Amino acid sequence: MEFRNYCAKINDMTARVRMAENGAQLVSRLEGRQSLRDIEPSIFPVDGGPGQGDVVEFHGSEGTGKTETLYHLITRCIMPVQSRGLEVAVVFVDTDYHFDMLRLVSVLEGRLAEDCKGGDGSENEPEERVRSCLGRLSVVHCNSSVQLLLTLHYLENTFSSQPSLGLLIIDSISSFYWVDRFNGGESTVCQEANLRKCAELLDRLRRNYGIVIFATTHAIMRNYGSDPGVSEVPGPSSSRRWRSADSVTDFDKPYLCRAWQRIVTHRMLFTKSHVSKDNKQVFSTACTSIMTKGVKRCSFHVMEDGIKFVCDK
């Protein structure tokens, strides 16, 4: 705790004595970023969308639609305002080496075409519009937790100099978990050192620059010995902050370091549910946030051109 205060003090100090600041940095610090609160009302709680400095964790096992949902959200961010987008620049940190640009483009094309049908008669070529949207996205691949940490440090400059940049996506923050566990030897402190530093840095980035952070975590830890529905084990565990989302899965145990758990403000659980009558797989999400009560549930299909939300019965 002492250490945290110490860090906070240092941060305050540097914030005050930051001498060299150019105009763009000043603007990005003072003016604030574009809000992402209504990025997708279907999956976030009412009045509980991700505001400035919020951290959303997307948690789920393989093939439950996490990355697909990210494509949907990215598309919404990078589309221009006249096509009902948010026109926000996005940085995508790909640690899973998983990012599928072709898929993103097909989602984007579908969305832009849909918009064109609306009849505003856009003069630009579709190809041209896709490219201008993609210009708002930058992608960076990281292959180790050290590289992730250094890259985040490097990105700090980008955040401070680009006011249009509002969203940082890390897919996924848990991918180096096992390698770090082993490299750290016996001591948990060493095992978690890199991720802890990343989390502390992310905390500083979100507070100083007001960016929103989305990060996915793989559900790889089973909740042994806890009743479904009562997943909250009393104790110092930070999972107490989360109201149970009825434990739709037995893989929803948070296992990353506490520095990370502490900064998460929204948690979204992904599950694969039933197959609907017309033979389509239904995916569902359950979002809880520390700001609002209750669980926001939502189901969707994955279609050729992105996800389609299913109206709740």
Add this chain to the structure above:
Amino acid sequence: MVILREGICPGINEEFIKALQSEDIKTGVDNDHQIATFEDFVSCNPEELAQKCSLSYKALVAVRRVLLAQYTAFPVSGADLYEELLSATAILSTGNPSLDKLLDSGLYTGEITELTGSPGSGKTQVCFSVAVNISHQLKQTVFYIDTKSGMCANRLLQMLQTKTPNMEEQMEALQKIKVFRVFDVFSLLACLQHLRSNDLQKASIGGGSVKALMVDSVSAVLSSMLGGKQNEGMSLLMQVAGELKMIAKDFNIAVLVTNHVTRDGNGHLKAGLGQSWSHVPRTRVLLQRVEDAETSSLRTATLTKSSRQACHLVEEFDLCHWSEEKRTSISGKRKLEERSKP
């Protein structure tokens, strides 16, 4: 881990390191930790550090900037990435129409595709035929990592003979398939790292003719490492995964791996190697025997993971498709010729 030592970047000399290490700086929960790595250094505030170690602030900031530039990954604009993908992505046909249909016309470069199935479901046969098709039809080099000595050159030749009667062409194709034999996970890792830093590097400079890497099977060397106190095994598993992903991405290569199957709680077949591995392949195909079929070479392939096609597509195919079937037609022709001779 990047150890701070003399000479890794212009500004760092002996005094610099000494000055940094003279003072114990609180870098984390373990308070008496010295700054030994760049990760510690970069997380410290340069101003604070300058005062404590009596180093020049300018020098510290300069070193930080140079090292960051050296070790970080660089962001690429989405538009550029798309451009690059459009020009560089290749789709390698597997040579089997039904598999191609399942995979949306073949193996994509830059991705990991996984074949799962119980023993005898034809995983290795499919690997062989894909290797033969890529080396013969597409004239590209294939790296084939064999972890269970299942590689059978005769079978490759047999498959090639159905494609071409020309001996030279057959040999040429066989030469394009480079086989590596490894029998434990450490040699597999060493092999992958070697490929990444030597062979593929060279190949990519010389025009990049290597288009596919196969590991048959990835579970043979990995499954024995799992269980017990897990950490080491899981770490090795993820390192292998990391190497494969990097090879696929950095050199734009199609990676094909095979994996065994287990049954989940409901008795459904699922891919082996557990939850952490399940995130690794981009596309997964489950191979199964067709039950109560009179010929034993009929198989079904089910798409169980894909980001392009609807999952649970099922296609049926015949393993003989790659060899005997065509051979019978050839021998049939020969018979005709023989008959017409006299």
